[in-house]
Amino acid sequence: MTKPPKPNSPSRRQFLAGAAAVGAGTVTPNPSRAGAGDPLITEVQDWARALGDGVVTTPYGLPEPAEFDVVRRNISNLSNTTTSSPSFTPFHALEGTITPQGCAFERHHSGAIELSKPDYRLMINGLVDTPLVFSYGDLERFPRETRVHFCECAGNGAMEWRGPRFNGVQYTHGMMHNMEYTGVPLRLLLQEAGIDPSAKWIYVEGADASSNGRSIPLDKALGDVLVAFKANGEALRREHGYPVRLVVPGWEGNLWVKWLRRVEVRDSPVEAREETSKYSDLLGDGRARKWSWAMDAKSMITAPSPQMPVGHGTGPMVITGLAWSGRGAISKVDVSLDGGRNWQQARLAGGCDSKALTRFYLDIRWDGQEMLLQSRATDETGYVQPSKDALRALRGESSFYHNNGIQTWWVQASGEVENVEVS
Ligand code: MTE
Numbered sequence: 561m562t563k564p565p566k567p568n569s570p571s572r573r574q575f576l577a578g579a580a581a582v583g584a585g586t587v588t589p590n591p592s593r594a595g596a597g598d599p600l601i602t603e604v605q606d607w608a609r610a611l612g613d614g615v616v617t618t619p620y621g622l623p624e625p626a627e628f629d630v631v632r633r634n635i636s637n638l639s640n641t642t643t644s645s646p647s648f649t650p651f652h653a654l655e656g657t658i659t660p661q662g663c664a665f666e667r668h669h670s671g672a673i674e675l676s677k678p679d680y681r682l683m684i685n686g687l688v689d690t691p692l693v694f695s696y697g698d699l700e701r702f703p704r705e706t707r708v709h710f711c712e713c714a715g716n717g718a719m720e721w722r723g724p725r726f727n728g729v730q731y732t733h734g735m736m737h738n739m740e741y742t743g744v745p746l747r748l749l750l751q752e753a754g755i756d757p758s759a760k761w762i763y764v765e766g767a768d769a770s771s772n773g774r775s776i777p778l779d780k781a782l783g784d785v786l787v788a789f790k791a792n793g794e795a796l797r798r799e800h801g802y803p804v805r806l807v808v809p810g811w812e813g814n815l816w817v818k819w820l821r822r823v824e825v826r827d828s829p830v831e832a833r834e835e836t837s838k839y840s841d842l843l844g845d846g847r848a849r850k851w852s853w854a855m856d857a858k859s860m861i862t863a864p865s866p867q868m869p870v871g872h873g874t875g876p877m878v879i880t881g882l883a884w885s886g887r888g889a890i891s892k893v894d895v896s897l898d899g900g901r902n903w904q905q906a907r908l909a910g911g912c913d914s915k916a917l918t919r920f921y922l923d924i925r926w927d928g929q930e931m932l933l934q935s936r937a938t939d940e941t942g943y944v945q946p947s948k949d950a951l952r953a954l955r956g957e958s959s960f961y962h963n964n965g966i967q968t969w970w971v972q973a974s975g976e977v978e979n980v981e982v983s
Pocket of ligand 1: 669767768770772800
């Protein structure tokens with residue numbers, strides 16, 4: 561487990577009194593001059609004197625042993641059992657936007673089940689002309705789509721609602737992943753069954769003991785929802801719902817039912833206990849908002865961060881992170897080096913896919929003085945990620961889910977980084 565944040569985190573005012581003058585702009589790295597004396601340059605190395613491994617030494621490749629640390633982790637005291645618990649993605653150590661399945665966060669309510677393709681069945685029933693049962697092979701014969709989407713648990717960051725608690729982006733933001741999914745639009749399967757005009761909702765459930773049953777409005781089901789059987793080009797892993805899961809782009813992870821076994825077409829939602837109480841957001845005035853499915857725009861700086869301290873001295877530094885929105889594409893990310901007083905626009909890498917992670921960079925020259933790093937996402941609807949104070953003003957102190965407040969990392973002169981809040 562990571563160390564707890566310091567109780568006396570700096571206030572913005574304290575920080576600004578000794579604020580660092582750190583500039584962005586064109587930054588040229590400064591590699592050492594090639595010269596005599598470095599055997600890695602001047603001598604033939606052992607690895608060049610002998611043959612390396614032959615092909616298929618490892619039929620399915622694994623990461624290098626030196627990368628042993630790039631793994632998902634859990635928090636042992638979060639739940640009594642790992643069968644009903646989350647694990648967290650090591651975002652601090654990943655680049656680009658795609659999360660490899662092998663280290664992507666998991667969330668199970670009754671454990672990851674073994675379900676073979678031959679045993680797989682998907683039933684569509686309820687308000688349909690013809691109830692249907694699809695085998696895995698049947699699904700493969702429908703037209704398919706391939707799209708990249710993030711899956712974020714509504715509880716991502718929930719433990720940080722009342723203040724900094726975990727020293728690492730893996731724990732503060734790691735209940736999400738971003739994969740390229742291939743599957744059949746649910747719309748096509750529903751149309752195959754024939755939807756009754758009175759239908760307004762679907763109720764979806766998985767084949768595991770928990771079933772994780774959830775209601776979804778029919779409009780969404782007929783929109784961009786996929787019945788997916790591949791992720792990042794290969795079969796889904798067991799922990800992500802092998803052989804088939806639901807992909808509900810932009811909406812909270814709980815709706816992304818794994819080991820999908822049934823879709824019931826209905827005229828009303830199933831008012832399960834979890835629907836009305838657990839997955840709702842308490843507001844500051846004591847009321848609760850229900851059905852807050854779409855994930856609001858959010859961002860995180862992945863490096864530097866507590867698990868990825870500054871390992872070099874002063875000079876060129878790459879500040880990088882990820883931004884996303886459940887309502888569309890990211891249009892802008894701003895980065896602050898001084899706790900939200902001044903902002904600079906970050907460089908967005910790649911295509912800024914809708915409802916998918918977007919990588920951003922800010923290249924600076926670090927003068928070695930401390931910084932209070934923040935990132936702030938804006939999405940294509942114009943929505944701007946709020947500060948944690950602004951979020952609490954709206955939702956109170958006792959909310960839990962949907963924490964999309966701006967995160968602060970305190971980069972100290974030593975290069976160490978801590979999870980703090982500024983006000
Ligand atoms: N589907 C089933 N059948 N059982 C589950 O426990 N957990 C849900 C959802 N789908 C769950 C499920 C929750 S709460 C989340 S956040 C996502 O799956 C997590 O998906 P992942 O395990 O691929 O990360």
